[in-house]
Amino acid sequence: MSRMKDRTIAISDIHGELDKLRRLLKAAEYNADKDQLILLGDYIDRGAHSREVLDEVIGLKKQGAQVLKGNHEDLMIQALTTKEEQHWYRWVVRNGGDKTLLSYGLFERDLIAKGTGDSFRMPILYAPELWKHLEFVQSLDHYIETDDFIFVHGGVDPELEPASTPPHTLMWIRQPFHNEYKGSKKVVFGHTPTSGLHQDPDNNHVYYGANRIIGIDGGAVFGGQLNALDVTNDIVYYVR
Numbered sequence: 001m002s003r004m005k006d007r008t009i010a011i012s013d014i015h016g017e018l019d020k021l022r023r024l025l026k027a028a029e030y031n032a033d034k035d036q037l038i039l040l041g042d043y044i045d046r047g048a049h050s051r052e053v054l055d056e057v058i059g060l061k062k063q064g065a066q067v068l069k070g071n072h073e074d075l076m077i078q079a080l081t082t083k084e085e086q087h088w089y090r091w092v093v094r095n096g097g098d099k100t101l102l103s104y105g106l107f108e109r110d111l112i113a114k115g116t117g118d119s120f121r122m123p124i125l126y127a128p129e130l131w132k133h134l135e136f137v138q139s140l141d142h143y144i145e146t147d148d149f150i151f152v153h154g155g156v157d158p159e160l161e162p163a164s165t166p167p168h169t170l171m172w173i174r175q176p177f178h179n180e181y182k183g184s185k186k187v188v189f190g191h192t193p194t195s196g197l198h199q200d201p202d203n204n205h206v207y208y209g210a211n212r213i214i215g216i217d218g219g220a221v222f223g224g225q226l227n228a229l230d231v232t233n234d235i236v237y238y239v240r
């Protein structure tokens with residue numbers, strides 16, 4: 001964070017929920033001149049408006065937001081930059097990438113029908129905006145570390161410093177981090193819906209672990225809530 005701002009606000013796991021993102025920023029009275037916004041990843045998939053959310057995120061970054069990569073951006077990158085069929089199916093069929101393609105006017109059934117191999121790259125040819133957004137998500141960092149906090153999508157390896165942790169771990173880790181993290185810095189993360197951390201399917205509020213882990217993924221795209229954590233004042237805003 002290059003200059004001091006009044007508040008640092010973290011949001012994660014938007015998953016194509018553009019309206020919820022806009023309402024949440026309004027509810028938190030987010031002001032780019034005064035507030036440092038940190039977005040923890042998973043902008044796309046499952047929700048209806050992934051393309052529009054990425055446009056919004058690019059705009060927020062231009063205004064000063066710090067933007068991290070989530071595991072769903074990782075899935076998209078793998079699907080669109082490798083020829084391996086498993087990456088395509090993993091994204092499009094199993095993890096809601098079909099909804100992302102649809103937001104660019106692309107139907108996965110049409111693309112699948114074209115066959116395998118090089119044709120997996122075709123959506124990029126058909127949708128220049130998807131190509132632009134792919135380059136954007138490829139450029140994103142995997143964590144932010146300050147004197148007191150680590151911000152990351154999935155979590156950190158309990159045995160390693162973030163700087164020496166593979167990006168894949170930072171985006172994908174769950175239980176080993178939740179259960180075994182013992183670091184002195186508070187870790188603000190998304191990725192695992194907080195209902196699971198609370199062990200209560202109806203509780204989508206921010207989760208404060210005794211071991212200084214703070215989960216903020218309220219499962220908005222699953223009918224939960226989108227949380228914004230003001231870490232400066234320890235205040236949570238949310239929309240449903």
Ligand SMILES: [Mn+2]
Nearest residue numbers: 013042072191
């Ligand atoms: Mn997610």
